[in-house]
Amino acid sequence: MKIDATDRKILIELQRDAAQSLDDIAKAVGSSKTPVWNRIRKMKEAGVIGAQTVLLDAEALGFEATFFVLIRTSEHEAEWQNRFLKALRERPEVQEAHRLAGDIDYILKVRVRNARAYDAFYQALISEVKVHNVTALLSMEEIKATVALPL
Amino acid sequence: MKIDATDRKILIELQRDAAQSLDDIAKAVGSSKTPVWNRIRKMKEAGVIGAQTVLLDAEALGFEATFFVLIRTSEHEAEWQNRFLKALRERPEVQEAHRLAGDIDYILKVRVRNARAYDAFYQALISEVKVHNVTALLSMEEIKATVALPL
């Protein structure tokens, strides 16, 4: 799908605050509500705009530990990989998972209540799928956290 | 702020889809509009619920490269750290930044259009603040990406 300058402005506004009214967005992008509404609808249909969600205060809700997990594995067969990906997708503690180029095979971002909960997660994961080497990096401070793309 | 079982159900619904109507949320949590509205308002005031945003398709918008950047530094003075944090917060390519415990001092998640854009970001960053050692991990595949907490 082709995204023009007006679409981009709308996306910037939506990223900033998805709860504002169409009139406000229209004013911000210098248009009126109908074209804005049509453009948003098209971008939703095309999948450019995905879920609409809220960002919660993790610490206020008791999620006080964030780990980045670096995984190396010697297994690279399809069957193993499918089980591994399935395990990651099913575990809600895993907020992000990427397959990497190079030395390290995967990186995960894991949000848990505390170190003990991380250990429980870790034990459960390695009992499900064999991995060669795991390094956990513990976050001491979340300096920045946004989901906005730099449009 | 104290969060009870109903609040938690509301948060789960909001994380799943922040665009649904109050009536739908009320039905999902087994309550009616008014209490749901009051609870949401209180949680917003308390900061438990932060921004409301949309998740965009990064690839469709031309952001085809994601890097995780591991940073070691020998500098740990307040002045240096302030400049470093400021630089990270000002750069929109940096979607996440954490200060870590242990060997590696910081981890960043950086979203850019391509490898060249990453290099430009990298050069700009190290010219602003001196860092000892930088490792960039390139994502080949985003296996999972959610901002939902495992409530």
Place this chain on the structure above:
DNA sequence: TGATATATAGGAAATTGTTCCGCATCTGGG
């Protein structure tokens, strides 16, 4: 240029968000 397609602004109808009010439930003090 003229015909066609596409995007726009404004407004009406339907839906949703917000507020108010009476009622039920819970809590702590006598």
Place this chain on the structure above:
DNA sequence: CCCAGATGCGGAACAATTTCCTATATATCA
């Protein structure tokens, strides 16, 4: 055990927003 005050609930009224329609303007291409 009972009462007064506080708190939370559901329903209804009102305000605002979304959604859709129509007429007009703008761009496109032969």
